[in-house]
Amino acid sequence: MDFDWMKIPYAFLTVFIVVNYGFLMTALIQKIGARAGRRYGIPIWQNYVDMIKNYGLRSSITHGVMFYLGPVFRLSGGVGLLLFVPSIYGSEMFSNLSFAGDLILALYFIFFGTLGMALGAAESGHPHAAIGITRGLSQVSMAELPFAMAVFSVALQYQTLSVTEIVAAQQGGIMSWTLFTNPLAVAAAMLSFLGSMMRPPFDVVIAPQEIPIGPPTEYHSSYLALMQTNRVIFPVAKIVIYMNLFFGGATNWPELFLKVFLLYLFSAFVGVCFPRFRVEQSIRWFLVWAVPLGILSIVLV
């Protein structure tokens, strides 16, 4: 088996870059959101502080094996997702571990962390964790649907499931982005995007008021640290997929940073403008608005 062992350090590099970028970006977005709400917001380095503190803490309690594994699953999911998709188009160095599988692998790997998280939180025996999970799963199952259809539409459009080839097909100017060649799919995917970013109006799952903090209620110290790390990796990884599929990918890191930031900002923007939905409302919202777009995109492509 001829395996290019250099891929491993490269992969670590990608993770490193993304983690740092994610720290800064999420803090920035949070600050923007706070300002929009006429609050001062957190300092930009707050994430680093929290992270160092949490990694430094030692816990002496656990609720059981799955409780233990929850954060592990979660972060594995985030990192895996990041690594199964090439970050920078045309760069051998940052194509990561995408040789293992194509778009479908990424699509399904999104659920890996969700599943593990759900299992771990449930093991804590905290009812709010379970309630949060049911709400989250209910909402995600519907929110992911338009995205899946958009992905399928794109795959049909380009007749491939390989992320690299899809990005390649979008090179040559902004007008060859999927955003313009297949606007319906992108619209559907972007609506779905709102649902999966855990921001208002679709954040009842981790609702900070009614239920302490949703599934992660019982997590603290190093458990929480792992999950917080994932909170920054996962959105970036996901946005990278969006970027690759719909927005022409990125040929270098600054382009990636920019695109990721703008996409993230989009969800934050919507989040500060709209009030929160209840779960059944959001399910219906996706069913009524996003799913038809997805169907249209499949039929018309």
Add this chain to the structure above:
Amino acid sequence: MIKRLIALALLAAVGSVFATLLFGYTPDAVLNLTARYYAEHTAADLGAANIVTAIVVTYRGLDTLGEVTVLFLAASIVGLVLAQGTQKKPRTPVPVGELLTTGARFLLPMILLLGVYVFVNGHLTPGGGFQGGAIIASGILLLLLADPLKHFSHGLISAIESVAGVIYVSIGLAGVFLAGGFLDNRILPLGTLGDLASAGAIPLIYSLIGLKVGAEFASILASLSETEEL
């Protein structure tokens, strides 16, 4: 009322079938195939003067055996059913009158004799086992009317009935071995047409039938008579 109307409608429909049969019916001018055969062959083959008897006892002997069996069955069942009912309690006999008693005493032998005559001569003259048996049974009926408390030996009646039946079947089987088939009357000499001792086994069979029928009717009558009035 509705029931009657429906009944009327149904019977009208059945009646229309009957009417079609009736109006479409023309009597045969000549004997048909079967009847012709009987007319031509009975005398020669079976030696019986009464063709109807020949048909009843021999040609269609299986029917007759069945017929006898029907009576046997009826008698058995009636006997069984009525025997299961409560037995007649002794009661004061209704006076039956001198005329009836005397008449019965006087007529009974003659009736029995007539009955025997009728079935013995069944192959020669109109009549036969069934008619003779019925006549004998009517004698029994007379006896019962004259003396309602009269007790008949069911064992005897039953023995007559059964022995006659068994012999009947045996004669029938003898036909298989000695003649052309089951119930063939030619196991005995045919004799001369018109003689009493002619027509092979027909007189014998008809006598057995007469005895059997008489016994069966008698048995039914006796059973009915012995039953408690409800």
Add this chain to the structure above:
Amino acid sequence: MSALYIIAVGLGSAFLLGLLNERQRGLAYMITLAALTIMSAISASWLLIFAATGAHPIDILTAGTQPPFAINLRMGLVESALTLLINLTGLLAAIHMGDSLLAKGRRAMAVLVIAIMALCGIVLTRDIFNLFVFFELIVIATGGLVLLSDADDNGRAVSAGFKYLIVSQFISILLLIGIIFAYHATGTLNIDGMAEIVGSGIKPELATAFSLAFFLMFIAVVAELKPFPANGWALDIYESAHPGFSAIFSAATGSAALFAVDKLLLIGGADWLPVATGIGIVTFVGANLLALPQTNDRRLLGYSSIAQTGLVLTILGQQDILGEHTLFIAGGLLFAHAVAKAGLYWLSDFVATRSLTGWAALQERPLLVFAFVTFAAMLAGLPPFPGFYAKWELVHILAAEGRLALLALILFGALVEAGYLFRWFGYLIKREPDQEVSCNTVQIIPVFAAVLAGWALGFVWGELSGHSNLLLVLPLLFALAFLLLEWAPAWFKNTLAIGGMVTFFLQTYAEYDPLRLIFAVIFMIGGAVTLLASYHAHGRRIGFYPAAMLMFAGMILLIRATDTFGFFASWELLTVGSYFLILRGKHSEPHALSYIIFSLGGAFLILTAFALAAAAVPPAPTFAIASLGELVQPVAPWVFLLLAVGFMTKTAAIGVHIWLPGAHAEAETDVSPMVSGILLKAGLYGLFVLLMTMGKQSLYGVELTYVMLWIGAITALLGNLMAIFQEDAKRLLAYSSIGQMGYAMFGLALMNHLGWLLALMFVINHYIYKSMLFLSVGGVAKRTGTREMYKMGGLITLMPLSFIATLIGIIAVSGVPPLSGFGGRWIFYNAILTADSRLPMVLIFLAGPIAFLYLFRLIHTIFLGQLKDEHRRIKEAPFWIILPQMIYVALLMVVAVVPGMVLRHVDAYISRFFPEGALNWEGMSITSQFGYWNPVAIMIIVGVIFMLLFSWLLFVNRKAQKVKQFNIVFSAERPFRPETTHFAWNFFAPYRKAMGFLVQPFVTRFWETVTDLLHTAADITRRLYNGNGQIYAFHFLVFVVAVFAMKMGI
């Protein structure tokens, strides 16, 4: 011995009985038995002669004169068989009624002997008037026996008998008028003579009279068959008479009367065949429908008898097309009916109460249960009994001649009949017995004689069928052998079963092509692995092994079948076997019933399809399955449609799925994986075969595979959706199976290379993970004593192995990498990229994430969350239930890492059908024309990341202690009761609010409405039978007039 001796012996002994003393009852009884034995022996000797030599029938003359001038009898193959049936029924009935006969005395015995003799007479005689005499003998003997056999001594039988006599009087009036005018028109009383004259043309002036006369004779004799609806009197007799006698009335009288009708049809000729058909089919369907709401066992059997007689009459009416097969078909159905019905009536004597549920008393006697099963299977026409072969022939010929409406009616009636029979069997097995079985050794003899006769007939009909005799097929024999081993302990039988299946696989695996090999492995090796779980059972486990092995035998034969006959026979075998298996569950009675009804309905569709197919291709004794591909328009799409729907009832496609959840959920712990993980694959195999041979078909411009695509997608969506709302863990898994089968069907219907590969992937995966999950959940349910998930919780520490199995299972089902489910999803996406139709895929997309919901619910509410107080001392599931789960875990891992091991061979095989789109299996990576996938790499990458993080966390938290259950805080309180803390009930409430409208039980309501309508119709019709004998006479006359109007009107 001449056949005449039957009559002579009967009569002679009857008269002889009269000679005996009333007290010599023992002797009288011996004479009765001896006479009936001799009569049976005579018939049997003739049957042997005719069967062995194929000699022509022999005419027996009476009076030494040639017919038509004297009465003649005829003994041939049919006559000898029928008289044997009659005499044996009589003999066995006499044995059965021994006590009663001895109590009533010699005259009752004489009546019985005469009745049997007269029935033989009806069969033997060739004279129409003689026929009348024998009929009257029957009437009187029947009347007498009913009168004497007033079982409860409350006069009910007496009033029934009187009603019978009233109608008989009307019948004999019509018969006599008919005979005399027929005689006048033809000049003969001989049946053959009349037929000859009618055949050579009757004189025109006599023609009208003759046809009227014939009508009267015909209708009178047909009335002896108790046609619907002119049969109230007969039902009352069936209900009230001594069962020993009812057996004669049903088995012997019915058969003799049918033969009489056949003789009349000989005279009437082709004109009257439609009339017989019409009366027969109306009777068959009507009586079966009316049997549905019956609660009295004997009355129900009466309705069933009438129905079966109606069916045989229908067949007699179809002589014009059945030709030389009439005998085989009518005989098969008639003998099956007679033997079974007699047996059931005799059995009914052992049951004290007259309700159907009272038969639960038989539960304690496995042998009697076996007898009941034999009889019910014979009546329902299941293999390997004669009715099955007969049904096969009948349907084929009807289809070949295009009499499809009749075919549909027959199958509908048969389905209704199977419905009430199996419902009854459900009562027998499942209801609480409220009384003891009362039977003595002697009374059991006739029942088991009937059982033996049933199996023997099955063998004979198998030999005569021209197809392979099912009773000579090894797997089936192996299954049946377990009947003889019922005394052995369960572990012994289990070992034998596993050994047998593995050995058979090793002996035959070289014979299968890759596709069949996969199914063979799942059926045989998979079955053996699942059977490992059965070691946990103690005792003898009576009834389990014959049923299970019957099912496995059916499945094995299914993949080995090359012609349609073998295929259909094995289909029925596996259906029946699985039905018995499912019925073993504690509360599975209604579900097993709906399972068998849907399955038989599906089987009938398959049968019809095979028949239509065979009709479209030049006649051959067998129709190879491969020849399905040769069919052309217009028949091909219909065959396709019927077969597809038939197979889909087994895979529980939406619309015909309602049987599955209950059946799978209520089954025993080790049965659920068999019927879910393994049995469902039989339906998929059917669909595979169908699509492989027939490919795409379109009907009225609609592509049928496209419809199937939609059905598959809807099934996948709704199955998954319904699964998330279940509170019962096994029901949840069952609904999940519906969804999974939807996926597989969808894959098949894609009609491309990858679609099929997808379906196969599902076949393999679903077998593994669903077996595993069912075992795991079953083990938990066994320990906790409930299947309601909200009553469980927190079992992870107590049942860790079950938890692991469930965890692996749900990861695999959900399709999350790196486990094997992902392979399926990957192939799925590749497959749909090449498909033309895109809309149904939307549904499939939706179905995917929904699977997460129910899977999470499964693992959360059982293993995570709060442990209940009453479960604190629970132990891990029994070893034998855990063992197969661990094997499955290992298997899943293997399939996940090296899917190519199995799939590449199949991939190559599928290339024969779809050369386009094959996968590339070079190296570690699997490549399609669109994408790629490297299972090993995924496993390693995920594993490495996972282990890195895990070991870090372990390291930093090495001092962490597991805290107490309630060491959590919420809403400023510390919880103290697990019940209020375990969030489990109505788990996905928001989802129900949003999507609940999709899972309204429309389909269930639809089928409920159908059955309700049937029952209501039957209940309304029942009111016709108001019990008044005079009204029954009206019925008879209305029947006569109606038939007359129809016949003459046409």
Add this chain to the structure above:
Amino acid sequence: MAHFAMATGFLLILIGAWGALTNRNLLRMIIAFTIADSGVNLVIIAVGYMHGRTAPILDSAVAAADAVQRIIDPVPQALVLTAIVIGVGVTALMLAYVYRLYEKRRSLDIGDFTELKG
């Protein structure tokens, strides 16, 4: 002649049937049936009748040789004998039934024996 007898016979059958269908009393029904039976027997005999011929008995009046031209059809006569006897048997059986029914219920109304139905 034959038509007249036959018409009478049919009429008797219909009368008997009417009686059996409309009378609720068991004994009356039985009597109605015997009337109908007589009608049947009359019809049978009527069918065998041929105008201008004599009874099928060979004696001094009818010689065996010309019997074919002289006698009427003997078959219906043989049949009717059987029919009559069977009728008697059935009637006897029905009477036994009525006895037993009356014994059980003290009623002769057919409408009182309807406990078996449906």
